[in-house]
Amino acid sequence: MTRKFDDKVVILVPTGSLGAGAREEELEYGIAQGAQVIATDAGSTDSGAAYLALGMSKNNRGSVKRDLTLMMKAASKANIPIVVGTSGQAGGDLNLDWTRDIAVEVANELGLRPKIALLYSELSKETVKRKNAEGRIRPLAPMGALDEATIDSCDHIVAAMGPEPYIAALEAGADIVLGGRTTDTAVICCYALMKGAPKGPSWHAGKIGECGGQSTLKKVDASGLLLRIDAEGFEVEPLNQINTATPESVSGHMLYENSDPFRLYEPGGVLEVSKSHYEQVNPRVVRVTGSEWEEQPYTMKIEGAASGQFQTVMLIGIRDPIVLNDLDTFNTKMTKTLYDRVNSVIGEAAGNFHISLRLYGWNGVSGEKVPDGTPPPREIAVLFVATADTQDMANQIAKACNPKFFHMYMPNHDEMPSYGFAFTPADIPRGPLYEFKLNHVVECDDPMELVRTVWLDLGLEEAA
Amino acid sequence: MTTVKDVCRGVRSKNAGPFWVTFDLFFKDREKFDRYAHHPALGPATFERLFGTDPALVKSFPVESLNMVKISCVRPTPSGSREERDLHSGQMFVSLLDVALD
Numbered sequence: 326m327t328r329k330f331d332d333k334v335v336i337l338v339p340t341g342s343l344g345a346g347a348r349e350e351e352l353e354y355g356i357a358q359g360a361q362v363i364a365t366d367a368g369s370t371d372s373g374a375a376y377l378a379l380g381m382s383k384n385n386r387g388s389v390k391r392d393l394t395l396m397m398k399a400a401s402k403a404n405i406p407i408v409v410g411t412s413g414q415a416g417g418d419l420n421l422d423w424t425r426d427i428a429v430e431v432a433n434e435l436g437l438r439p440k441i442a443l444l445y446s447e448l449s450k451e452t453v454k455r456k457n458a459e460g461r462i463r464p465l466a467p468m469g470a471l472d473e474a475t476i477d478s479c480d481h482i483v484a485a486m487g488p489e490p491y492i493a494a495l496e497a498g499a500d501i502v503l504g505g506r507t508t509d510t511a512v513i514c515c516y517a518l519m520k521g522a523p524k525g526p527s528w529h530a531g532k533i534g535e536c537g538g539q540s541t542l543k544k545v546d547a548s549g550l551l552l553r554i555d556a557e558g559f560e561v562e563p564l565n566q567i568n569t570a571t572p573e574s575v576s577g578h579m580l581y582e583n584s585d586p587f588r589l590y591e592p593g594g595v596l597e598v599s600k601s602h603y604e605q606v607n608p609r610v611v612r613v614t615g616s617e618w619e620e621q622p623y624t625m626k627i628e629g630a631a632s633g634q635f636q637t638v639m640l641i642g643i644r645d646p647i648v649l650n651d652l653d654t655f656n657t658k659m660t661k662t663l664y665d666r667v668n669s670v671i672g673e674a675a676g677n678f679h680i681s682l683r684l685y686g687w688n689g690v691s692g693e694k695v696p697d698g699t700p701p702p703r704e705i706a707v708l709f710v711a712t713a714d715t716q717d718m719a720n721q722i723a724k725a726c727n728p729k730f731f732h733m734y735m736p737n738h739d740e741m742p743s744y745g746f747a748f749t750p751a752d753i754p755r756g757p758l759y760e761f762k763l764n765h766v767v768e769c770d771d772p773m774e775l776v777r778t779v780w781l782d783l784g785l786e787e788a789a
Numbered sequence: 790m791t792t793v794k795d796v797c798r799g800v801r802s803k804n805a806g807p808f809w810v811t812f813d814l815f816f817k818d819r820e821k822f823d824r825y826a827h828h829p830a831l832g833p834a835t836f837e838r839l840f841g842t843d844p845a846l847v848k849s850f851p852v853e854s855l856n857m858v859k860i861s862c863v864r865p866t867p868s869g870s871r872e873e874r875d876l877h878s879g880q881m882f883v884s885l886l887d888v889a890l891d
Contacts, residue, residue: 336845357875368808370806370868371804371874371877372875372877373807373868373869374807374868374869375869398878466863467808467843467846467863468808515854573855576854576855577855580811580813580852580855580857580859581803582803582804582805582806582811583805583811584806584809584848584859584861585850585859585861586809586849586850586852586859587850587852632870633871636871679871681871683874684821689874690874690875690880691874691880691883691884692872692874693884712871758869758870758871759867759869760807760867760868760869760870761807761808761867762805764806764808
């Protein structure tokens, strides 16, 4: 279709992530400005693989319910749709079902009967193996080619959707679309693309809007953003009336959590912003023109999460100057003492274990050597982390280490020291490690190939 | 001796997916951008020395309009591994502040 787009699409992004805290007055303002859709992302990989591996949300249920309640009230009143991407933090089937149940609960409480589309993009291991065998999975740096053992090691695997499944659901009459794993950008820009808005500005607006008000100058605490997309470009306006968007705040957001500031790889193409122009059109609004979209063969990024070895932690605080005056000796001696203790008390049965000490207040975050001559700190916390093949063995290692961790002598100690435990029992089973195992893309025949759409029409359920 | 913190008004780091970290260095002005954005001390060897990253995968993107350079590299270990100390890589920028430029 080459018909010129002569309309304007207005997208309301109420918050950077569902559950972070949408605001009623911001939703009211955006709707008064003519918003045609409420769009938000609900997750990312940033907080680690645990949420995908466990199918668990990072946000608490109450926070997500609160935001969904505000959004569903506002959308219902204005008769506009809601789209949510990467439901439940990781966008796996369990994460999406968790979000679905909250949405249904909110609808019942508000007396609403929305038609809800659920977009699932979790992949079975069989599907991933088949695609891999067909040579249609490619690694992204720093990963290599995918093998079956890696696929089998994953607890859950998802593919990041583009806008097409959302568009199909909206065109089929969805009032609410809850998506599994989706690129942050796609969920924000899907409505504009459905309306035929130009791709460059639509995708760029999606990127700028994906973290809500983060691309604006926050003079006061606020959440959301309004995006207006037209034939030539798009405008960015914070929903809070005191805050402002500036060319620096908007263009700077292309840098955020993005390894390349000019090119963003998305399903079916690349957003290219090296020729984009950012202009202040009034004290609160920035206009962006010149953004381009390059079509490419359709691929989806896949993510897989797996659990690994288990950890047990202990924490002590130290104010004793004898220790603080020679922390490098303390660290070296304590590490050796604890390894010796495990080897003598548990021996071979400890298996492939590891102990690390993190000296917070000294070099706990970096782990780097502290320059000679650095003055001693007033106090430190020492985090003990034991890693082993089972939770029980990690616990046993911590318990075996406890007396030494508590009382280890330094050369200048005349009496037995006792360091400051923070808890009883001292050892805290922390659970497994969770890691992402995949950083690959899968080639698709069609944007819907790996997506399952399930309808939940609450109006029909009532009629039945 | 001039260091990164002397010529930048802001330096930040953040994960870019589970396997990459990206550093944003905002120079104080255009003159400092012109002088230091392509400086060898901000090249792959420095990132290899500081973070043990593969120098072949260090990518540098000067952004003239913002007087900044973005430098991305592979995380030494993927997020959440056994010895994780900074899941979001938000504290790694501190290692860059004292890098000597000239």
